[in-house]
Amino acid sequence: MRILRFVGRRLLQLIPVLLGVVVLTFLLVRVLPGDPIRSILGPNATEADADAARARFGLDQPMWKQFLDYLQGLFTGDFGTSIQSGGSVGGEMALRLGPTLELVVIAVTIAVLLAIWLGIWSARRADRVGDHTVRIFALFGNSIPEFWLGLVLILVGYATLGWFPAPSGRVDPDTNLTPLTGADLVDALITGNGPAIASSAAHLVLPVLTLVIGVLAPLLRSVRASALEVLRSEAYAAAAAHGLPEKTLLRGYLRRATLVRLPSLAALVFGTALGSTVLIEYVYSWQGFGQWALRGLLYRDYPVVQASVLIIAFAYVLVFLIADVVHAWLDPRVKI
Amino acid sequence: MAALEMVPVVSGSRDGRFAKILIWTGGTILVVVALAAIFAPLLSSWGPKEIDPNGTLAAPGGEHLLGSDGNGMDVWSRVLHAARIDLGIAICAVALAVVVGTLLGMLAGYLGGWVDDGLMRIVDIFQAFPTFILALAVSALLGGGFVNLVITIAAVNAPAYARLVRAEVRTLREMQYIDAAKTSGASTIGIMWRHLLPNSLTPVRVIAPLNCGWAMLTLAGLSFLGLGVTVPTAEWGSMISLGTSDVVAGRWWTSVPPGLALLVCVLGFSLLGEGLQERAEARRR
């Protein structure tokens, strides 16, 4: 019950932050230079055409009126109409979220598991060859530009070796996959479409690998550092001095104490991964949320920008909230 | 009686040797990159924006050391010249972020109360976004150019410094020497300037080099998406972007060299940062 109260209180605290985000994005997109109407009308449009278009999207209204309309829409779940495509922003967004979440969730899950295992392994061999190798690898992972890594992987995996499909989609269209969630592998699994499962999995390998290498490094460094801290702590020394067996030490005294600080970092890394997907989707022509939001930004498609910024902020703070709950569950010292 | 031979009971080095290696390697890389940037015109026969009319996508060797790109510009020369803008923006941005962030963090941490609440709510809003996405949004709205990019990257990073310094100051202000300063009649500004600032900068010194590396990656990422530095100005990210279409065709030289240069430079910052961190930890023990 305490945990529910904690979640409730934290959700309440999110309201001012999200409200701030809503107001700030609404103002910034309008105040800063750039005009969405001009970009859809083309160079030959007259001033009258532009005015008509503005009226159609409600942009001729005073600012406060526009804001109230926007807020009202938000409360009814209506994100507005895209200026570029004329379609419903909510609908478009739903279609784009699946593919991106598929990438990010798979990659972050793999990275977290790998980091826990490798990080503890490395810390237990501190200052030996294995440990130094892991550290150097982590340093490289920290320093490598993901988008470039993506290109190199395409160069090797597709252009040279030909093991993986061309970076031009998420699933082979011939497999006739019925889209349900937008996450192709999930859809293929749900519909039991064998060829689609194979095709979507093959398409996922390179982008997921790129993302994993990118986000693994910070997690690995952190797990290693906190495992090392635990190993050098008085508490661990005491357990070891009392002659507890390796297995008990690892399970009872090292692992949980090490993982205590991981959740908030994992949440941070989830954010990094969200950022990286914008680049990786671009490299692999992955028609996801990042691509869509980026186009919206470039063309000053107000409703698209507002909606995507809000959804990212919401997702991000939500992930942090989950991280806090996991942290509280792992660490008895945390008062919730 | 007892034997006199030495028995090593526990072995392993926890000294600063590894830290020293890291710092030296990182430092050397950065010095080399900086020298390459300064002497770029002397090291290449082509200008960074010079177009070879009869040589687009020329393979490495021959007239172009690392080949030429789709516009017929020399890849080697551009890789060298790009170091100028990449290093320049990254360092300026981080310096700006450190100054602004530290100032805000000190005020929030020491004064507390409504100053703290207000500043931290703003920081909360900034930190409600993954940093790269925030950089993307700000630069899309603000536009490119040296100054705008510095502001963009600094703005994205400053909140993190503010939070870091604030946390540090909140710990430090509970220290006995702060009480001692107060009872010795020091003014608020005196305490901040003479006692809190020098001591709260310790973590900042470690983070800043790492952050420079991150800033370079961000800048390159923005340029890669066409939001940062644009062609014809030589910049690693935009060069990689230009080479994207060549990769599928198996032409590596337009995108691999700038990426490698970027990797090496960021690695230099990472090594330096890691070394500093290791040294700081070794000192704490």
Added chain:
Amino acid sequence: MTAPAGTPGREAAMTVSLLDIQDLSVVIHRPGRSVAALSNVSFTVAPGEVVGLVGESGGGKSMVARAIVGMLPNGSHATGRVGFDGADVLRMDPADLAAHRGRGAAICFQNPRGALSPTRTVGRQLIDRLVTHQKMTGDRAAESAKELFASVGIRNPGRRLEAFPHELSGGMAQRVMISLATGCAPGLLIADEPTTGLDVTLTREILRQFRHAADTDGRGVLLISHDLASIAEVCDRVVVLYAGTVVETGPAAKVLREPAHPYTRALLRSVPDVNGGRVVPTAGGMPLMTAAPHDCPFAPRCAHAGEDCRTARPETTSLTDGWSLACFHPQETALFAPQEAAPASPSDPAPLPDPQGGSSVAPGASVTADNAEQAGRVVLRVQDAHVVYRSRFGSGGHHALRGVDLELRAGETLGVVGESGCGKSTLAKLIMGLVEPSSGSVAVAGKTVGKMSRVERTRAQMVFQDPIGSLSPRRTVADSIAEPLRAAKVPADARAAKTEAALSRMELDNSILTRYPHELSGGQAQRVGIARALVGQPDLIVFDEPTSALDVTVQAQILDVIADVASDAGHGSVFISHDLATVRGFADRVVVLYLGRVVEEGPVDEVFDRPKHPYTRALLGSAPRLGESRTAEVQLVKDLDEADAATGCALAARCPFVTDTCRSQEQTLQSYGESRAACWRVPELTALIGKSA
């Protein structure tokens, strides 16, 4: 070398030694320097024997403990032999070592809260040990854990098993730590400073647990401590370490009463005594050895050292009956003149023979309390001060001080004593204006503290508990000392002159001015702290536990300095301490705090010799007394979960003489002769104690 025989009556247990350390040397190699942590250490511990390992920090006590369990730090090189049950720990293979740790020798760590794994319940941690070393399973282990908890005096053991370490108080954590170590069923139990940080009323009780382990389970016990006086009572034998060498070994009673080595004597003379005995400081500090010494390491600080001490290292020679020492000039004069232990009768602190001619810390006999009251102006007046620390969210909060009244005149020294959590430090902060009173008032030299300007605030100065932590890490000593002068806008040259004057009064060299805090020893740093407090000639100096972070001999030096400073007629001094003995040394009047209330106050001799309040009696009864073992006449209930009663007397829950009146109503301070106490039962108390005894 022969193993020393034990005290008479214990021979049976002494025949086989469990731990037999022979000529153990440990050198730690670090880049750029080596430290000879231990040099040729030899001693034994037999089953059923309690051996005290005593010395100041840097003496190598912890290194001995680490060597016994085969956990020397990185870069260590050990020579010699750590014999344990016939095997040599230094040469054990990993499997034997694993079996030896815990089952062979188990350590109770110094800082129990840090040594308990934070993410595992203490019960689980105990069961881990039982399963590993006693091959117990499931229910049997759980049952056994409960019994162990109960046996170390944990109430409600079933519930405590589910607790996490951070939920335990210091005393409770120490009990859990003892149960963890005994849960390994070790042959040898090692306790590393088991009573550091514990209140006096708990200390003896915890020490008794170790005696119990030796007597009932026949374990060998190695008790490591910096404080010879407090552990001597439970020890059979004592080993004294100095700079990594054993200087004296012998039966506890012998070493405590007739120590022959000058260092042991210095150690004992440095401990203030509750009865008002003197403290004789020994100059200097323990050297850091870079190699095994070729001379007597104590020679530079020793009054009896001759040329021989500086050229050769004294061999360990046997005196009598297992008493041995490493000294060319053993001392035979009695350390203390025979003394009657009669705390209830007026004891006059008769001047003790002072063979080493050191300066002495005696109560300010020249200025009696009455005298000062007439002569001095009032420098501090606290009236009905309450301090409530509000919790940040919602209601509640911690009521740290509840209606404290104090008055102090120039030239006078007020002692404030109490256990942790009694509000001592809050009182210090309140006086210094670092905490604002929730109600009531504080005035220094006639001015209300809250309304003072920055410069006026420097009229009150404070000397802090943590000597190095109270100096700004990136400021030089000169900067730190001159800070109050800078605030008062004293010109630079006058500042330098005053700084140097203050420094020379602290007997520090000017070369220290350009150093940074981390380059100072604890004693030097505290002298700098006192110089900073003195430099602006304040009206009031508050000493907040100024010696509790220091080693025993350094503590004696600093107490000496403070006694000198406190006797200045120009300012009043408030001396706050958990250690009654240090307060008795030089306070004129004393205030006893309990849970934010003054429970007793009065002239220092009156309060110490004729305590009125049961709490004061309990405190005094548990304070260690050199060469004397006795039980406190008032035993308080320990380790309460909720000691903060809402109504009635604050002590009600712990007091053995509690009545319904005590529970429902709080008594205010009433005069009894020269002192005042807040207790309903003062008139009947003497009779009550007589009855229960």
